[in-house]
Amino acid sequence: MTHKSSGPTTRGKGMERSPARRRGLRHHARTTAPRLGRFAVEHLLLLPLGALIALTWVNIAPESYFTFTFAISFAVNDVAMTIFFALMTKEIVEATVPGGVLHTWRRVMLPVIASVAMSVVTAVIYVRVVAALDEPVLSLGWPVTLATDLTFTYFIGRIIFRSHPMIPFLLLVGIAADACGFLMLGLFSPAGDVHLWGGAIILAGAIGIAAALRWRRVRSFWPYLLGAGSASWLGFFWSGLHPALALVPIIPFLPHARRDPGFFIDARPEARDALSQFEIWWKYPAQVTLLFFGLVNAGVPIGALEPGTWGLPIAVILGKPLGLLLGVGLAVLAGFHLPHRVGWKDLIVAGLIAAIGFSIGLFFSTALLAPGQLHSETSMGAVLSLVGAPLAVVAAMILRVGRFSEGADVSR
Amino acid sequence: MEKVRTAFPFELVIMLGDNVYGGQEAADLVKKFQQPYSPLLAAGVTFHASLGNHDQPNNVSYKPFNMNGARYYSFARKNVRFFALDTTQMDAKQVAWIDAALQDAKEDWKVCYFHHPLYSNARRHGSSVDLRVILEPIFVKHAVNVVFSGHDHVYERLKPQKGISYFVSGAAGQLRRGNMRPTEQTAAAFDQDQSFMVVEILRDEMHFRAISRAGKTVDAGVIHRQARIGSAGQAAENLPALARR
DSSP states (O other): OOSOOOOOOSSOGGGTTSHHHHHHHHHHHHHHHHHHHHHIIIIISHHHHHHHHHHHHHHHOHHHHHHHHHHHHIIIIIIIHHHHHHHHHHHHHHHTSTTSTTOSHHHHHHHHHHHHHHHHHHHHHHHHHHHHTTOGGGGGGGGGGGOOOHHHHHHHHHHHHTTOTHHHHHHHHHHHHHHHHHHHHHHHOOOSSOOHHHHHHHHHHHHHHHHHHHHTTOOOHHHIIIIIIHHHHHHHHHHTSOGGGTTTTTGGGSOOOSSOOOTTOOOOTTOOSHHHHHHHHHHHHHHHHHHHHHHHHOOOOGGGOOGGGGHHHHHHHHHHHHHHHHHHHHHHHTTOOOOTTOOHHHHHHHHHHHTOOHHHHHHHHHHHOOTTHHHHHHHHHHHHGGGHHHHHHHHHHHHTOGGGSTTOOTTO | OHHHHHHSOOOEEEEESOOSOSOOSHHHHIIIIITTTHHHHHTTOEEEEEOOTTSOGGGGGOGGGOOTTOSSEEEEETTEEEEEOOTTSOOHHHHHHHHHHHHHOOSSEEEEEOSSOSSOOBSSSOOOHHHHHHHHHHHHHTTOOEEEEOSSSSEEEEOOBTTBEEEEEOOSSOOOTTOBOOOTTEEEEEOSSOEEEEEEEETTEEEEEEEETTSOEEEEEEEEOOOOOSSTTOOOSSOOOEEEO
16 A cells, blocks of 8 residues: 555646636536436436335335235346346456456456455454344344445445546455355355255256357347346256346356446447347346335335344444455555555545445345344345445545545546 | 242243343353243243344254244144244245144144234334234134234233234333333233233133233233134134133
8 A cells, every 4th residue: 555545636736726627627517427417317316216115115004015025026136136137247247358447367356355354354343243232133144244336336436536546446346345245145045945956957057058159159138138047047046046146157158349348338329249239228127127126125114123223334334444454455465556546545435435235235135134123124234334425425525535635637 | 920920830931032132142141041030940930932133043052942943943732832933034934834833733722922023002113014914814824823922112912913812022121111102903001110921821711911020910811712713714713802801
């Protein structure tokens, strides 16, 4: 951590009230704000809207809420959410090609080490905090603390850091933390009947279908989705793993662009590759799915909450910045290098952004925990982790990080 | 409880969760459970616990709780079968288990007990409606007679709901004074002192009493067992009648 925390430094203090500064602000308002605004509308708002509807409905008419949501939860959580995770996988697959944040393993190692440390520290703090809050049973939900909502991370990260190198670093940390979470889900998820070998055979067949389609250069995404995807879903379901992840091993086989267009950059309408076509076709249905996902999983009666509910937000707000600093420190000691212009102040703010578990946290909570108070409190904790967003902005202001750094170029 | 037992020698205790607060290491359990209940334990009274949200999950293996390592289990005494559930996590396996266990029960009385109340009119928590949507159809299908719960730190007896008698008895360990907001569902309630219940089942009658810490009877009555249904899914022939003494 040898680099000083600062944003782009192309302008000095003396320029702050200059005409150039004002022009920069106007240009910024015309370009960046609408772009992020459109991103918010297209990627962010429907899930919180669904959560808001759920919280209102469940606290006014709980019987009708639970009757309705229990009836559709399988269709939403186990079937429709496959599309959401497929689109997240698409972002990651594209990030592995030249120009992507995951291209070359050396670039990935430091965030992975940092992320593992962040996850361990956060989980340990969580277990201690819920015990101190006299609800030790909540410790069963510790994998939920690993969740990082990549969409919110990207959105808040862009607001604070704009195009700073911290953005790809932050996304890598988030991806690695979520990967740890999914791994823990696979190990600790109380799935019904587990038929690992049977499921593995079906899954191998699904991957074989996807590989054959790719070998035959099939350019439409439909055979991948309906043939390989359906078989994969059966394999996941049969094995006892969460079937919402069924398309994760299939998506990498879809023909994709040679270069990464960038994280959360929408595919161009004229793009002909299967992966881009998949995104164009499913982008909006996935958002509708997220609306229902929020509706089905965020409905927590206020009466079900106890002090232990605060365990999760407290653990992620304390644990993620602390763990990230610790992990980066260890990685730097081991000889890895931080990206240029990333310093310890940036890492604290990044940790607070990574504390936002929201959508992935709700998914982990639902996948891991059965209905009851444990699920209610943990899910509400995942919703409350959204507090990481305003805290990150406040921390960035106090620590003068990103757009709040001295001499930051507002036009970027 | 010890004093009550001199007049009414009960032989088993069912525990409705949140059995121990704070530290739950071995020494804590001795201090918070074995010592205070030592006269009852010495007299051969057996305790059968269900766990609440403040209990350590590994307390299922604490010998005096007689859970034998299981989060949910069943046992019988004479013509009564008890079903202890873990409502902190109502997973599909447990739901399938209670459905099958109730189906297989041959005893006259079916008594379920667990921590979170399906019906409660206390202000702090109230009814656990998510659990009610899952469990109530099963209880009705198999003609469960009585359900005991805790969680809300008050005493409440509810009017029979779909033929089942519900009690909230959550004020034995802690009291939330003045927390009741009785509704038309409430048959009786008490929220001014800590309380516990004593119950005796004689053939087709269940006699119950709620007793305050000061030893005052705050509610009492008899529940008449509903006639046994022939097969799952049929409505009970007689709904339980509840009478106050």
